[in-house]
Amino acid sequence: MSKVSYYTAEGLKKLREELKQLKDVERVKASRAIAEARDKGDLSENAEYDAAKEAQGMLEMRIAKLEDQMAGARVIDESQMDTSKILVLSKVKIKNQTNGMEMNYTLVADGEADLAAGKISVNSPIGKGLLGKTVGDVAEIQVPNGIIKFDIVEISR
Structure with missing residues (x-):
């Protein structure tokens, strides 16, 4: 199935x-x-x-x-999507709290993921950790080296 x-x-x-x-x-x-x-x-x-x-x-x-x-x-019909929180196809700007580095990603389906193009899967650890967050939230994401905290700076479509 x-x-x-x-x-x-x-x-x-x-x-x-x-x-x-x-x-x-x-x-x-x-x-x-x-x-x-x-x-x-x-x-x-x-x-x-x-x-x-x-x-x-x-x-x-x-x-x-x-x-x-x-x-x-x-x-996905992007025109019907809520832009106040992170969903599939959201473009997000996040800031690593540890080193201050800012990154831009677009959350996409598994088949469209391409890290070099800034597209990450919603099923990846970072993608899962960002889903549902809003601007100003802190995403705590479990990675092999521990937990990384990201500030949600911006969400767009």
């Missing part, structure tokens, strides 16, 4: 494109590789055939996973 995941319209489009690529292009390549390996003779000692079958199995697992994600995918 798939769980509900929230995506931006752009994130859901990327998910659809990846699924289409895997089904329409990669599946054909995998079938072709198996057929070529099968034509080379004895299957009991054919490492190329075994590798092609394993690659096909991995591909089918990835397709099934994406289909499951798509089944539970919902697009």
Whole structure:
């Protein structure tokens, strides 16, 4: 059973494109590789055939996973969201109380997370710790090294 995941319209489009690529292009390549390996003779000692079958199995697992994600995918209507507290798709500015460093993040679904682009998953430790907070709150987030405290400086969409 798939769980509900929230995506931006752009994130859901990327998910659809990846699924289409895997089904329409990669599946054909995998079938072709198996057929070529099968034509080379004895299957009991054919490492190329075994590798092609394993690659096909991995591909089918990835397709099934994406289909499951798509089944539970919902697009978020940003215009209907409360901007007074941190939710999915909130852009937040936080300040580390220990070193005074300020960071900007956008909270996104797991599939859209990209730390280099400043997008963190709502299911990450920081994402979970920020959800529901308002400007002026202090988020205490458990990380492997202990607890980090962040001041919520700004929330936007």
